[in-house]
Ligand SMILES: Cc1cc2nc3c(=O)[nH]c(=O)nc-3n(C[C@H](O)[C@H](O)[C@H](O)COP(=O)(O)OP(=O)(O)OC[C@H]3O[C@@H](n4cnc5c(N)ncnc54)[C@H](O)[C@@H]3O)c2cc1C
């Protein structure tokens with residue numbers, strides 16, 4: 082019998098695992114996908130080798146790349162970009178760590194209060210989460226992003242919009258700024274040379290500006306795993322969880338098993354209440370099933386997998402909110418074409434942002450050629466100049482929105498990828514009951530019935546639609562201000578990678594799965610600690626910091642409620658995940 | 673429905689798939705192979721014919737996907753020229769996008785058999801007559817019936833039907849809906865014969881909310897799969913374009929899996945100027961910190 086089983090080693094799971102390992106609990110982490118313990122042998126930084134969603138080393142599938150990926154159904158033109166493996170989807174994230182907007186918490190009382198999704202707020206105050214934000218910001222660690230050319234161009238555009246620069250962690254209103262990033266700032270030769278010989282650790286530390294974030298960060302060469310620039314959890318929280326005995330007094334390292342697909346959560350009735358008692362997992366390689374019992378089970382399989390596992394385990398769903406209220410920031414993509422060099426695609430994927438509560442936000446994004454082509458062709462508005470698929474909105478961009486593809490794309494990139502600047506449009510989108518995960522009618526796979534993700538993107542709420550149009554307009558304005566000669570809006574089909582709130586916590590028992598402690602209302606001892614636990618889409622900020630802050634709080638709640646322990650975040654100081662003790666221990670473990 | 677209507681409907685359907693073009697005069701399968709009367713075909717000749725048909729379908733799929741690839745990235749090749757978008761710089765054919773698509777579709781799309789099978793069956797038996805007038809072919813009714821039987825046998829019984837075939841079948845059906853004249857011409861595939869605007873129109877039909885084709889195909893599936901299929905087709909419409917575009921700009925064609933190195937400069941890099949000196953460990957693009965601020969606090 083374990084103390085705690087954590088399902089999933091992505092953005093959220095390792096946080097709970099690391100925190101409870103530091104308290105000396107016996108924690109087992111089960112991860113469905115691979116562990117890339119030797120990225121220099123397993124990764125390349127090439128786009129197809131890395132990001133092919135069917136066969137790349139970053140995909141949703143088992144370790145064995147000759148086996149197919151796991152099939153998910155979505156019944157609209159859309160793409161759910163989720164990864165399996167240690168680090169989960171953070172393996173190709175950009176480490177942008179903004180805090181949630183204060184307006185999405187239940188104590189917010191500023192004049193624009195009613196302009197947020199007030200029916201789906203966090204069931205506590207912004208202030209309640211601040212110590213946890215600070216704890217994660219110190220652990221990751223989060224730093225002010227270094228500036229490259231693409232940031233300078235973005236800021237040039239921001240400066241024409243009449244907005245202030247944000248110089249705080251908390252976003253108080255419309256403003257722009259460098260990202261607060263979970264990326265180590267460049268040190269030594271990093272960012273200052275292209276000479277490979279000069280870019281080895283410790284002559285180079287932190288971000289080398291390689292521009293390969295989407296393909297995984299394994300830089301600088303020769304750095305210990307916990308000193309790689311990008312703080313995906315395979316570089317930050319997982320190394321800490323595996324070495325808890327060396328940096329936490331009384332700490333106990335977690336056990337991590339990969340290629341271990343949890344197919345069922347078990348429950349039992351005790352004193353009249355339904356309680357989680359353990360899990361069954363399946364070994365991807367042998368197909369063997371294993372069962373482990375635990376006092377507490379923590380789900381962290383992501384927004385799409387958690388509802389699936391819930392349904393497949395036959396757990397109760399009394400208010401029918403399991404899988405509902407999925408938010409995705411209803412992204413869009415706006416591209417500016419410039420006469421001059423823009424620095425795209427060098428440096429961290431995104432290091433600059435503009436926040437515009439209560440509408441959403443913008444960030445600059447640099448992409449390599451194939452992802453750029455994917456991004457310009459993922460549209461719900463047909464093909465520019467050919468057909469509009471019933472949409473094709475016009476506005477401060479050039480011509481109707483739609484795919485830039487074929488000959489037009491070829492012409493666009495012919496001036497050089499580094500004459501383009503792309504802006505991601507992030508919408509403050511409402512929690513809507515009909516955007517959801519259900520069990521697919523398609524055949525089950527080896528792990529049980531598969532999930533189906535439905536987004537009714539053409540009939541989103543008036544507020545969501547308004548916010549998206551507003552932010553897309555701002556993006557075009559920004560690019561023109563920065564000097565873009567032409568501006569294209571793609572009108573993306575749903576690209577679901579800022580995933581939130583499909584197992585949401587909430588104030589009301591009527592429309593939430595979790596109580597304010599992130600414990601499920603229906604099954605005691607069953608917690609959720611990833612993006613799906615979030616109450617809403619945070620107003621637009623990238624979700625991982627808030628998820629990790631909440632997961633830290635959830636770890637405390639688990640320790641207090643189920644193990645009779647005391648909270649620590651307000652009483653202790655966090656250890657930074659780059660701590661040399663962790664590096665040394667990783668070396669001893671051969672990691 | 674009278675026998676002759678059925679025959680006519682099937683003939684039109686096989687033509688629209690591109691299959692009639694691939695058989696007979698100048699095609700990949702000789703008329704002689706189809707000479708056995710349909711009745712006998714059931715027994716002895718059919719397995720042999722099915723074996724002959726399989727590579728024909730593979731070629732047809734490849735030709736169709738060539739037409740899709742250059743739609744995503746035209747270059748200096750005949751398919752791009754036929755599409756009306758010739759180009760001097762390398763394109764999808766040089767980037768081996770067709771191979772990229774076939775490899776993905778046939779080996780890696782985890783498309784459940786339970787879905788692939790009815791999709792194949794739908795193509796084998798469905799869409800009899802959509803009222804589109806087609807130019808004639810030179811196959812005799814007996815030959816046609818034999819071909820049809822062999823196709824049905826292959827589609828309905830082959831447990832490992834490569835997904836590239838139903839996908840190309842779909843594109844070719846759409847192509848002949850957009851332009852019935854595309855049943856004849858250069859190449860094997862009607863889709864590959866379309867010009868750029870016509871290909872776009874084919875995708876418009878596939879992506880559109882009320883595609884007749886989607887409705888027609890739905891008929892072939894039992895509930896609750898039926899609803900899933902029409903949704904999936906919309907997804908497929910977008911995904912084919914997105915995946916072909918993605919693939920065209922990757923290193924796929926010049927990646928050596930053994931050494932995990934490039935054997936040449938990817939087309940996508942040539943076209944975009946990406947990494948002029950090859951892969952890097954870092955760039956010298958660090959300018960400083962905006963307004964000199966290296967940290968912030970509340
Ligand atoms: C390109 C890209 C860029 C991004 N950039 C940012 C950014 O800059 N900032 C930001 O905040 N966010 C970013 N995100 C989003 C970020 O990746 C997610 O917020 C984060 O990874 C979510 O964490 P999670 O734990 O909810 O899910 P995941 O990270 O998806 O982890 C879930 C894990 O659980 C495993 N799992 C699932 N089911 C099971 C099961 N049944 N048994 C065992 N294991 C299971 C999965 O294999 C996976 O490893 C980005 C995403 C993408 C795709």
Ligand code: SF4
Nearest residue numbers: 288289291292294298
């Ligand atoms: S750009 Fe920086 S953070 Fe991104 S992969 Fe390269 S070194 Fe890592």
